[in-house]
Amino acid sequence: MVREFLKHWSPRVETPDTLRQAGAIPYAIVEGRLAILLVTSRRSGKWIFPKGAVESGMTAWESAALEAIEEAGVSGEIDPNAVGSYRASIGNDGVTLVDVDLFPLKVTQQHDSWLEQNERMRHWVTLSEAHRLLADRSMARLANRLHAHLGMAVSQ
Template sequence: MLRDILKNWSPVAETSSGLRQAGALPYSIVDGRMAFLLITSRRSGKWIFPKGAIEPETTPWDSAAMEALEEAGVSGEISSTPIGSYRTGIGSDGASLVDVDLYPLKVLRQHDNWREEGQRLRHWATLSEAQRLLADRSLARLAVRLNAQLLGTSR
């Protein structure tokens, strides 16, 4: 009976366009190794990548770049193709689910002052450190995917 239930089960659920967000995966390549910029969430203090609502009349990748500037204080070259997506809880209780498309952002400038600097911490991490620190395993898998795509390695 369980087999019959699971054969029709799918982990992909439809979400309305209002429940889709865009995020940035900020990175830099230093001496042939990738470094990822992590920030803390305001609600839980867990390590994440910048994300937020897709602004009206704005492409998802441009919205992701704006989130990176507001939340992490970085700017650079944003890809128009997401590296992947993940699902996370939103709202004060985290009970609503949202799908987030994550766009690689090659950081060209780190600003000394930015909108949410007093509300979040930011931290540059190697891939192995990012895998340990990121609260959501899906985010770690996307960092590994980007590392493999750009450098041809998973470590």
Template sequence: MVKNFLRNWSPRVEIPTECRQVGALPYAVVDGRLSVLLITSRRSGRWIFPKGAIEPDMSASESAALEALEEAGVVGPIEDVPIGSYRTGSDSDGSALVDVDIYPLLVETQLEDWKERSQRLRHWAVVSEAQRLLVDPALGRIAVALARRFG
């Protein structure tokens, strides 16, 4: 009985749209090396990837690309399928949880001036450095998943 239950059980559950966000994983390949772009969160100053709400009348990936533009000042093609997801606190005390789907974005343009420039820092890092800087290990695992594509 337990075997049958576990065989059909899935930890992924459908959650309300307001409990779901999207993020971008901005990346570039220079001289055969993958680098990812990290930004600081406004609230804690921790290194993260750009993320936010799904905008009305926009797809999830389009919303993620908009977050990358507003929060990191980068533009480029974004994939339509997320590379991974993670769960994080969505309010100041972290008591409300939100699932964030992360979409890879190949950076073609990095702006010198963007909407949240005065509120955030940005930093290009190779994946091993990104893993050390990202406080949430799930974000590091998502960066590693992207790196595996480039072997």
């Protein structure tokens, strides 16, 4: 209960850069509608976006694109502007909270094999399905933000 309260207490955690993480929202526009790719987490099996630590010598968005390749087996055009961030717990105890910056990734290639294919599932969803499946309401709000950001492209 306390952890849930703390997750939503502040819109941003002042996470040291060494602990800040980056993630991707892999997406495609299919017949004028937004499709989003989700993956399962290794620890709990909940639906999330690919994410991880910012790699040394890489920008946050480059690290996000790398996570999408490793965890979801997709690559494409990464936007260097984050749609926002959400708070996640890391580590086995789940006590340490970090901010995860999410970057839009327009998927141009879906690979048949990828690094974590035996550890995760991937699933393309509509925005409404994302709301039902995402483990964290903050991630669903960021999916909405991506939809709004892409508004013109999606409505055409």
